[in-house]
Amino acid sequence: MTITVTPFIAFFGATGGCTNACLVHTLNAGYNATALARDPVKLTQMLFDQGISQEVLDDQLLIIKGDISDLTAIKDVLTNNTIRTKHIELARQIISGVGGAPTVNKSLTKPVAIDHPEICAQTTQNIVQALTEIHFPDKPSITVISTTGISDTKEDVPFMSRFLHKVILADPHRDKKEMERIVTENTSPKGVFRGAIIVRPSLLSGDHNVKTGQGWKNLRVGTEENPAVGYTVGRQDVGEWIFEQVVKTGGENHFGQRITLTN
Template sequence: MATKKTILFLGATGGVGLSALRRSLAAGHTCIALCRTPANLTAQLNTTTTSNSNTTTLPPNLHIITGNAHNPSDLHACLTHPSTAPSGGVDIIVSSIGARPTLRGMSDAHVCEKGMEVLLGALRAVKEERVGGKVPRLVAVSSTGISEVARDVPILLAGLYKVLLHTPHVDKKKMERLVVAAGGKGEVEWTLVRGSFYTSGSATEGLVRVGVEDPVKGVREKEAVGYTISREDVGKWMFEECLDKEGREWVGKAAILTY
């Protein structure tokens, strides 16, 4: 039986984060979700509403904190939430924040970079307060098309990625570099999850292929090149491989997920 963990979700209202959150709640893990608008999350969860009121019944192992992932005090509140006391802190952090496309471009061209800078700063502050505290596991959702080691998208899409996804990919690259640098300092144990082009399909069985890259050594250990992957399948893989079980084989690795 998997050890019950305390997991912090940043970006839980998005498809990937929501998929992993649902499964983590069902497995009995304590989950903390930071949301700017909690109603956006509760509306997507399988909740029940009483006939006599508008009160929504949430899972008892879910703690929603209203706030912004770019606000240091909000991150600090998540990392020191009372629910973390039994285990001495958050065990795992899932970061799946990202910008939304608009008619003028991305809603925030630096959303992932800024979010990671604030998160890592908050982790350092908490570590100073709790001398000798645990080193958390960080699972950061990234994207294919940004590898500096080898091509991980079909050649037919490579040029299109560079044109249409240049801005978000620059942001993801900067985020990844911050994560790897923090790992080198012993601040986090990390796993990068790079999905191919994200779709809104349902989860599948046996269709997901997984490639492996070591960004530190600059080595592609296993190739997996494909066109698409559903957000639901990415969240499912994250839960099964990195959240519910220890997943030590993924520490310090970038997992490439595709069909």
């Protein structure tokens, strides 16, 4: 018997705004996907609310219950290990938009704290570890959602926002920067990723609802060397841009780039 293998995309942080929007577009376009979720019911309801049917979920999406510290769950997401065909394969692409929840403190030195201040770096490192242990001959690409305000090359935030990025958001930005380092160090030829795209949106606004965005074509797009500088960008539009420019195309044209997105 011949088993037909359908490529799929692995999602981490799928209940977050940008990643959830990308997942909705991915499913609507007929792609197969897997997703890690601490609360699968929450993720399922978010997808229902955006018009994804139970039939589509049954046919195209495998949700693995777990968190970013669970290497077994991460491996299952990367290999669709419990899919109905029982034919284990490796994700062609990884989309990661994991992030911590901010809280406001009565502190001048750290006015904004994150409930998990190293979550982006830890997630990425655990994905690397999982891929190392899987021992598949092929390599997936990875796209991670980072942020503006951490570039060592050129200023990519407006002057009036620099205090916010450099001081108030110092801890989450430090985490994003470490995540980027891990991605870069583990990309081909010796790494576990065949290619990597780092997406640096401006301060995120809006929610995950793909029906309320301005559209990915309205975004201003730049690179680290020539950044698009702005104050905010919609989560829905960032997710749609990743779908259009990475999921649909494979993303090869953007491998090795740090892409800035803003309205």
